[in-house]
Amino acid sequence: MLFILGLTNSLSVALQRKDQDILNAMSLVKSTKQQLCKLRDDGWNSLLTKVFAFCENHDTELLIMDDVFVDPRKPRKRSNMANLHHYQVECFYTVLDMQIQEFNDRFDEVNTELLGCVASLSPIDSFHEFDPLKVMRLSEFYPEDFTSVDRISLEHQLGLYIDNIREDERFANLKSMGDLAHVMVETRKYLSHPQVYRLLKLVLTLLIATATVERCFSAMNIVKTSLRNRIGDKFLNDCLVSFIEKELFDKVTNEIVMKMFQDMKERRITL
Template sequence: MNRILFKKNVGWDSLKEKVEAFCIKHSIPLPNYDEPYANLGRSRRKVVDYTTLHHYRVNVFYKIVDWQLQELNDHFNEVTSDLLNGVACLNPIDTYSSFDIQKILVMAKLYPDDFDEFNMRVLENQLVNYIIDVLKFALLLPIATASVQRAFSAMKYIKNDLQNRMVDEFLDGCMVPYVEKRVFKNISNECIIETFQGKKHR
């Protein structure tokens, strides 16, 4: 219930901002939300006990949302709702913020031929590991993408028309110091010379 109310509030705030922007753009006077609501269809002498903000948010916006939810509930039975809720949990938007293992398990129970009691326990463990791995991947992907872009950028300078026949091993040896300049900047020439001198002769 709290989650539904939170989504309503988010929807109300965005709608209110759009309406206010529209009114300002077309020079339409904005109502004073703190004033008592005046119903034009009733006597002006009758004072209401709620504000204009309460009227538009609760009596209009919330009521329409509730009607829409009721319409959806009337069109979809419990099984269909469980299926839709389970599928919605796999939405990757906002780093899988809608991911809910219990709802996915409820969806899996709709397919008893594929998920017996043992497979349900296996699925639950897999889902726990899945969301952990996905979140780790989401955190690492921007870094990995940036590293790949730097590597391709470096390749254009190192393997040019004059040096296009170098073997992969030599190319790797050239690209790593070029890409990781900050690391190799702290390594002295003497240290590099000593390292190569310490290697066995080929």
């Protein structure tokens, strides 16, 4: 548990950061996956050595790996396997294989390529990661939003877009793609580069449609308890909004709520 959680904890914390750079995140995913594979291939002996050292330091009985494994749930039934096979194959390898398979499912080649292409629109360091080929490849992921004519128009816009943006001082110190979209609207450059702006909006929607949705489903498991199993959709939605947007609701004072109810209709007494 300490080995696996120790390897994945840094990645988990990094992926939850709102200001996480996509390229750095994907690089961290790749490194974590490599470490898990390395642990599976060469980590058993070092783990066993640490376990035996821990047992000796705390006067705990040591298991003999060549003895027959006894299932504590069925102690009278012969398992026909050694302790070594159980702990190495059925525990160690199985858990690591589950972790590696989860990485492969969540970060397959298509998702990795998509996120790599998304990073090419990043404005950090004066659009250092900008790559016209990756931007064109990114548009191919949205066939319903970019026709063949739109992609040709996008290809013609990219050279003018990057030169125009880099020469404008208002785009010099941007930190995220959300800032880029905001400044493009303020400077009305979204009218000059409509295809790039459309692609930028799709990318921003992609981020919302993944992490935010998963957080909402996690919140639903907390809000919709066994005592609320017959809750209606509207009431459930109101409860979820209050639970998810805690930071915003902390700014709402009791006086504001009372004033709102007072303004809704006339009452017999003053709230």
